[in-house]
Amino acid sequence: MMMDEKDLQKFWSKVDKSAGDEGCWNWTAAKSRGYGRFVNQRKPKLCHRITYSLMVGDPSGKFVCHKCDNPACVNPKHLFLGSQSDNMADMAKKGRRKGKLIGEKHPLALVSDEVALEIKKATLSGDAARKIANQFGVSINTVTNIRRGKSYPHLPDFGYKPRIKPVSRFSEADKLNMVRLRATGKAYTEIAKLYGCSGWYAGVLVSKYNQKSVNE
Ligand SMILES: [Zn+2]
Numbered sequence: 001m002m003m004d005e006k007d008l009q010k011f012w013s014k015v016d017k018s019a020g021d022e023g024c025w026n027w028t029a030a031k032s033r034g035y036g037r038f039v040n041q042r043k044p045k046l047c048h049r050i051t052y053s054l055m056v057g058d059p060s061g062k063f064v065c066h067k068c069d070n071p072a073c074v075n076p077k078h079l080f081l082g083s084q085s086d087n088m089a090d091m092a093k094k095g096r097r098k099g100k101l102i103g104e105k106h107p108l109a110l111v112s113d114e115v116a117l118e119i120k121k122a123t124l125s126g127d128a129a130r131k132i133a134n135q136f137g138v139s140i141n142t143v144t145n146i147r148r149g150k151s152y153p154h155l156p157d158f159g160y161k162p163r164i165k166p167v168s169r170f171s172e173a174d175k176l177n178m179v180r181l182r183a184t185g186k187a188y189t190e191i192a193k194l195y196g197c198s199g200w201y202a203g204v205l206v207s208k209y210n211q212k213s214v215n216e
Pocket residue numbers: 023024025068069070073074075078
């Protein structure tokens with residue numbers, strides 16, 4: 001990790017050490033899912049990983065876990081290095097998994113947590129899901145699910161905000177409006193543009209809606 005004097009000064013100015021050497025050192029600036037986040041060399045980094053590498057050693061390829069169960073804490077005395085399974089066991093112990101199988105432990109998981117994290121980071125570059133999917137050899141669906149936190153929700157999201165409304169969230173009113181637009185002769189591609197989905201999906205929604213009304 002490359003941090004110059006200025007970066008270091010900026011970094012430490014955002015750490016609250018008022019609890020003392022043995023207490024939690026809370027990150028006071030930007031967070032992702034509770035974990036402190038710091039942009040260094042234009043790349044978002046997790047703050048507890050930064051302090052671990054500055055004061056203990058390079059954690060690359062390993063998870064840095066919290067003994068104190070406070071994700072915003074960056075005190076290296078409260079951190080330990082673990083494998084993915086340690087991290088999962090640790091989370092399970094602390095009840096953070098809520099009985100759900102998440103991440104690579106999920107039977108349908110296609111990628112490791114490490115890769116999912118890389119995919120999450122890649123979304124920050126603004127690259128299209130298709131490009132990232134090609135890069136990692138996964139489907140576009142896998143990329144969008146990871147981006148939106150539908151899968152691998154335990155990994156930090158680095159502040160990603162979806163630009164378009166997820167298609168599953170269309171209300172009945174939206175669907176009805178799509179049906180009406182279609183009835184007035186609007187092309188599916190035009191309707192799709194209004195709703196930020198694909199023309200194909202607009203077509204599916206409209207025909208499903210029509211089918212439902214026929215059956216009722
Ligand atoms: Zn702590």
